[in-house]
Amino acid sequence: MVKLVRWGILGTGRIADRFIVDLKKVPGAEALAVASRSYTRAEFFAAKHHIPQIYSSYEELVKDPEIDVIYIATPHNFHKEHTLLCLTNGKHVLCEKPFAVNAKEARQMIAYAREKNLFLMEAMWSRFNPVYQRAMQWVNEGLIGEVRMLKADFGFRTAWQPEGRLLNPALAGGSILDVAVYPLALASHLFGLKPVAIQALAHVGASGVDEQAGIALKYANGQLAVLSSAIRTRIPNQALILGTEGLIWLPVFWRARLAVLWRSRKMPRITWGGIGYQYEAAEVGSCLSQNKIESTLMPLAESLAIVEIMDQIREKIGMQYPGE
Numbered sequence: 001m002v003k004l005v006r007w008g009i010l011g012t013g014r015i016a017d018r019f020i021v022d023l024k025k026v027p028g029a030e031a032l033a034v035a036s037r038s039y040t041r042a043e044f045f046a047a048k049h050h051i052p053q054i055y056s057s058y059e060e061l062v063k064d065p066e067i068d069v070i071y072i073a074t075p076h077n078f079h080k081e082h083t084l085l086c087l088t089n090g091k092h093v094l095c096e097k098p099f100a101v102n103a104k105e106a107r108q109m110i111a112y113a114r115e116k117n118l119f120l121m122e123a124m125w126s127r128f129n130p131v132y133q134r135a136m137q138w139v140n141e142g143l144i145g146e147v148r149m150l151k152a153d154f155g156f157r158t159a160w161q162p163e164g165r166l167l168n169p170a171l172a173g174g175s176i177l178d179v180a181v182y183p184l185a186l187a188s189h190l191f192g193l194k195p196v197a198i199q200a201l202a203h204v205g206a207s208g209v210d211e212q213a214g215i216a217l218k219y220a221n222g223q224l225a226v227l228s229s230a231i232r233t234r235i236p237n238q239a240l241i242l243g244t245e246g247l248i249w250l251p252v253f254w255r256a257r258l259a260v261l262w263r264s265r266k267m268p269r270i271t272w273g274g275i276g277y278q279y280e281a282a283e284v285g286s287c288l289s290q291n292k293i294e295s296t297l298m299p300l301a302e303s304l305a306i307v308e309i310m311d312q313i314r315e316k317i318g319m320q321y322p323g324e
């Protein structure tokens, strides 16, 4: 039986506006309330998405006794503060990626969720996409032999708006935290949490954040992840999982619609479907129904490991955020 899970939405920006549409597709999920710093924005969002309860502060939302879980959709630098706010008030949390700005914050969030015995998960939605999961099944079945290398890129060209979330250091902007987090999550899923070597180069632009980065990770038995991220350069958004017996191509791997498996002298195997934020929301519902405070598919140790790697990358390129 599907357990009823009552959701609150914290923040009314671009991603909240998309997440809520897919949340409605999840059996048992009910979007009960939305909070914005502005009543007008909350009212607009609630009317658009048919949400019954409106709050003009995040503090009011977390005190609503009807809500089980809160989806945090604020800029990266608020993830820790808003996660702790929700946990303090007894709410389970699905927190947008990147999980935190740095590992110090991530550790605090994880420790507090465990202390409070509440569910916490990074909204690494790609992980729950059925096409992505099929590709991982191919890997686990050994269809491409031993995986030796991952090549994965995520980038786009945003307009020059230095005050905006992507380019503003005060909002923890930059390509590494915003988009490299996806290829890094794919690398950790394939090769494990602890690379033995990390190399990185980046261009830090006029606003003071990394506009593009090249990252190479080496793992214990010689596997390599060769990754790139960009917010001011269009790059192909794809992943190639390269094995001794074949390869898997995932175009736009972070919201995969298509996966193609090539093996020598065999017909390509293709799967499609996927996309959508409903799968991560369904994972939250499934964990809560089982009284789990952590997802097995996107565990907190992995979210922490990814942030630790991003810390090391930023150290190498000499990038710190205000207050770090």
Ligand SMILES: NC(=O)c1ccc[n+]([C@@H]2O[C@H](COP(=O)([O-])OP(=O)(O)OC[C@H]3O[C@@H](n4cnc5c(N)ncnc54)[C@H](OP(=O)(O)O)[C@@H]3O)[C@@H](O)[C@H]2O)c1
Residues within 6 Å of the ligand: 011, 012, 013, 014, 015, 016, 035, 036, 037, 038, 041, 042, 073, 074, 075, 076, 078, 096, 097, 098, 123, 125, 165, 171, 178
């Ligand atoms: N999973 C995905 O596919 C995906 C895609 C895009 C972004 N994200 C993640 O989601 C988070 C939000 O990204 P977004 O693109 O939705 O950002 P956005 O459009 O700028 O929205 C962020 C929202 O956060 C709230 N907020 C609170 N304090 C703020 C402040 N000082 N400055 C700006 N906004 C503030 C605002 O809501 P109110 O004004 O209503 O309070 C704002 O609308 C980021 O961490 C990002 O990495 C995930």
